[in-house]
Each structure stands twice: as C-alpha cells, then as structure tokens.
Amino acid sequence: MLVALAVLYQHFFAKSRDPQYLTATVARADLENAVLATGTLQASKQVDVGAQVSGQLKSLKVKLGDNVKKGQWLAEIDPVISQNELRQAEANVDNLSAQKRSTAAQLMQAELAFKRQQQMLSDDATARQDYEAAVATLNVQRANLAAFDAQIREARIKIETARANLGYTRIVAPIDGEVVAIVTQEGQTVIAQQQAPVILKLAELDTMTVKAQVSEADVIRIHAGQTAYFTILGEPDKRYYGKLRAIEPAPQNFLDMQGGAGGMGGGSSKPNTAVFYNALFDVPNPGHRLRISMTAQVNILLGTASNALYIPVAALGAKDKDGTYAVRVLGADNKVATRKIRAGINNNVKVEVLAGLREGERVILGDASEPAGAAAAASGAEH
Known part of the structure; x- marks a missing residue:
C-alpha cells in the first residue's frame, strides 16, 4: 500500500515541481528602429500678402480657397x-x-x-x-x-x-499658391506705418513641410538624408515618406524666447524645460489632402531589416565583451541551454538575431512564477 502511494505522489506531484517558463518563438518579421517624434504640417511656402500704402481696401479680387498665379491681381487699395x-x-x-x-x-x-x-x-x-x-x-x-x-x-x-x-495700391500675388486666409475685408482701412498690414495669406500646398520636434536625447542620432515617414490622425494606416532635409541648430524654445530680437542674452532655457529640435522634411501633396497645422506622428528611420529573425528584447541576457548576448533556449526535451547570439536592430521591443538561433526555436523570457507585470512586459510570451 505504501509503495502504491509513493508511486502516485511521484506521478502527480513531483512533475509540478518541474520549472515552468515564459517563452517566445524565434520568428521572422520586418523590423525597424526609429526615432519617434510629433510634428506639424506646414506649407512649403507661405506668404503674408500685405499693403505697402495706407488707405481703404476698395476691392478683393479673390476668395478663400482660390488658386492664383504669381503676378495675379488680388486686391486694390483706394488709389485716389x-x-x-x-x-x-x-x-x-x-x-x-x-x-x-x-x-x-x-x-x-x-x-x-x-x-x-x-x-x-x-x-x-x-x-x-x-x-x-x-x-x-x-x-x-x-x-x-x-x-x-x-x-x-x-x-x-x-x-x-x-x-x-x-x-x-494694386496688390498682386508674389507666388503661385492658394488663398488660405483673408485677414482684411473690403471697406476696411489699412494703415501702413511701421509694418505692412496683412490683407491675405497665400500658401503653396503642392508640397508640404513636416516640422518634427525631436528630443535632445534623440537629435544626436539623426542627420539630413535619413528616411522618415509619418501618419496623420485621420488616416493612421497610411504612411507618407520623405527624406530629412535639415535639423535646425537651435531648439524651439530658444527660437520662441528670442522673439526675433536678435539678442543672445535670452538663449538659456528655463530649468526642467524639455528641449526639442525641429527636424524638417518635405512630402508631395497631390490633391491637397494634407492640410496646414495637421498633427504628424513621425518616425525617423535609423535602421531597417526585411524578413529578419527576431526575438523579444526581454529574452536578451547579459552582453559579453565581444558584443554577443546570452540567451536561454528551451529545447524540445524541456532542457535549458545558454546560447550566444549576435544582435542587429534593436527597437526596445524586438531585437534582430544575426546569428546563434534558428527560426522556430523557443527562447526563455522568464519564469512563470515571476510577477504578472514582468510577464506582461515580455512581448510575445508563451507558456
């Protein structure tokens, strides 16, 4: 009788003491490592069309949304x-x-x-x-x-x-573009003293400029010529691609504080103020689907890999002096082996495997007994 109880205990309870792991399968996917930023859309050219003489705005020759050519008559100040x-x-x-x-x-x-x-x-x-x-x-x-x-x-x-x-008194269009705002109405009096009063705004909308605000931590990783893409809130699945044209040398808060004064005394930012630099790139805008001041969710690509082997970042162990990483692999017999792998693109969620693993193998992310929060952090985890 005692022998039978011992056999039953060994069969049902001893197994439960075997280690249980959270695992992920080595798989393939298109990977990218990118700097993320929020930006706004601007017209590639925008001009405030003003009056250089004082007087009553006698007539407007255009209306909001009209497309005009350079030199076209837009408005007239009373010429008397x-x-x-x-x-x-x-x-x-x-x-x-x-x-x-x-x-x-x-x-x-x-x-x-x-x-x-x-x-x-x-x-x-x-x-x-x-x-x-x-x-x-x-x-x-x-x-x-x-x-x-x-x-x-x-x-x-x-x-x-x-x-x-x-x-x-005869105001003409300085560029080809679209009338995007009418500031002064017919009959209003404009006074051109220290600066020209704005009559209307023209914008060239065939090409849009994205001004992406990149944090100071990321700006050192980007440069002109890199590929960038963005999505808009109303069309989150459509990507618009372009090449970085420039990164402004001064941060946005520096430009805001200068206010065009040209002085250097106010260049320091306030303590604990986030610092962002504007990265600029242009995208074609056929049909003028993109509009001024739209919000852009921007990705500036640092690296890409097509159909690459990858594992979750949580599977990476310590980095060795030779640049390899230790990864625990769970075999078909539930035995654990430690491998060294060479890693490629790492976007902090998935990491590319250049050598050391085969597709379909299972890597260990952690023990099943770990807190739920740690398990949730392991992307693609399997029991």
Missing part, C-alpha cells in the same frame, strides 16, 4: 490719394522747370551785362564797383540755375516714389 500725390509731384516738376527756364534767361542777361562791364572796365568807361556788381549777379544766377537743377532731380525722385505708391 496716390493718384493725386503723383499728379502733385508731376506738377511740381513742371513748376520747377518753368522757374529754371526763367533763371536761365536771367543768367543769359547777367552774362551779357558782365561782358559789357568787362569791356567798359578795360576802356576805363565804368566804375570798378559796377563791374563787381555784374560779376556777383552772374554768379548768383549760375547758383540759382544749379539749385533748380537739384530741385528738379529731387522732384523727379518724388514722382518715382508717388508712381511706386500708386502701383502698391
């Missing part, structure tokens, strides 16, 4: 004041020209008088004082004529300025 200023400048030139002709006639008269006095002085037929008066009159008339020449040149400059200001 500018037209009058041009006419006044032209009249001033005419007036000065008439005065110049009068002065030229007086100069001719002064030259004749001077010649007579000069001849008479040589013949002792006039007083020295009269001769000197003739010389002075001649010099004054010459100076007057030179002064009118200068005034006419100045008046002609005013004509050019008035003509330019009249031209500014």
Whole structure:
C-alpha cells in the first residue's frame, strides 16, 4: 500500500515541481528602429500678402480657397490719394522747370551785362564797383540755375516714389499658391506705418513641410538624408515618406524666447524645460489632402531589416565583451541551454538575431512564477 502511494505522489506531484517558463518563438518579421517624434504640417511656402500704402481696401479680387498665379491681381487699395500725390509731384516738376527756364534767361542777361562791364572796365568807361556788381549777379544766377537743377532731380525722385505708391495700391500675388486666409475685408482701412498690414495669406500646398520636434536625447542620432515617414490622425494606416532635409541648430524654445530680437542674452532655457529640435522634411501633396497645422506622428528611420529573425528584447541576457548576448533556449526535451547570439536592430521591443538561433526555436523570457507585470512586459510570451 505504501509503495502504491509513493508511486502516485511521484506521478502527480513531483512533475509540478518541474520549472515552468515564459517563452517566445524565434520568428521572422520586418523590423525597424526609429526615432519617434510629433510634428506639424506646414506649407512649403507661405506668404503674408500685405499693403505697402495706407488707405481703404476698395476691392478683393479673390476668395478663400482660390488658386492664383504669381503676378495675379488680388486686391486694390483706394488709389485716389496716390493718384493725386503723383499728379502733385508731376506738377511740381513742371513748376520747377518753368522757374529754371526763367533763371536761365536771367543768367543769359547777367552774362551779357558782365561782358559789357568787362569791356567798359578795360576802356576805363565804368566804375570798378559796377563791374563787381555784374560779376556777383552772374554768379548768383549760375547758383540759382544749379539749385533748380537739384530741385528738379529731387522732384523727379518724388514722382518715382508717388508712381511706386500708386502701383502698391494694386496688390498682386508674389507666388503661385492658394488663398488660405483673408485677414482684411473690403471697406476696411489699412494703415501702413511701421509694418505692412496683412490683407491675405497665400500658401503653396503642392508640397508640404513636416516640422518634427525631436528630443535632445534623440537629435544626436539623426542627420539630413535619413528616411522618415509619418501618419496623420485621420488616416493612421497610411504612411507618407520623405527624406530629412535639415535639423535646425537651435531648439524651439530658444527660437520662441528670442522673439526675433536678435539678442543672445535670452538663449538659456528655463530649468526642467524639455528641449526639442525641429527636424524638417518635405512630402508631395497631390490633391491637397494634407492640410496646414495637421498633427504628424513621425518616425525617423535609423535602421531597417526585411524578413529578419527576431526575438523579444526581454529574452536578451547579459552582453559579453565581444558584443554577443546570452540567451536561454528551451529545447524540445524541456532542457535549458545558454546560447550566444549576435544582435542587429534593436527597437526596445524586438531585437534582430544575426546569428546563434534558428527560426522556430523557443527562447526563455522568464519564469512563470515571476510577477504578472514582468510577464506582461515580455512581448510575445508563451507558456
């Protein structure tokens, strides 16, 4: 009887003391290691179209969403004041020209008088004082004529300025693009003093620029020329690809604090403020599906591998001096063996296996007796 009980105990209870492991199967997949960032979409070109002269906005020639060509007439500031200023400048030139002709006639008269006095002085037929008066009159008339020449040149400059200001009342498109905002409505008065008031905004939407904010911890791992892609909230399964064009040398908070002042004193960031650098890349936008200020979930690729062997990162053991990792492998007979593997791409979830494992083998992630949190962290775990 005791022998039978011992056999039953050995069969049912001794097995339960065998080690139980969480395992994952060595499998294949496309892997990528990427820097993740959040970005915003901007037009590749965006221009604030403003007024360079003051006056009432007489008419708008376009509406929101219109596509325009460079040089196309967009709006008109009431030209009456500018037209009058041009006419006044032209009249001033005419007036000065008439005065110049009068002065030229007086100069001719002064030259004749001077010649007579000069001849008479040589013949002792006039007083020295009269001769000197003739010389002075001649010099004054010459100076007057030179002064009118200068005034006419100045008046002609005013004509050019008035003509330019009249031209500014006709506002034309500086680029090809789409009207994305109308800031000033017909009938409003604009005052162009220290800066040009904005009438409307144009954007070139055939190409969009992604401005991705990359943390200071990741920015040292990226460079111009790397492949990047992003998804948008409304279309999370569609990827838009591009190549990094540039990484701005100054962080975003530095640019915000400078505020265009150009000073270097405010360049330090506040303590405990996260620092992000803008990485820029362009993507084509046929049909203008992508819009200004959309949020982009950006991946900047550091490395990729197609159909690569991989295991969960949780399976990696200690790294050896030769760069290999120790991995525990569970055999078909439930025996554990330690292997050394060479690892490739590691995205902190999956790691590429370059050598040391075969597809279908099972690697140990941990013991089944470990806390639930540790087990959950082991991606792709199997019992």
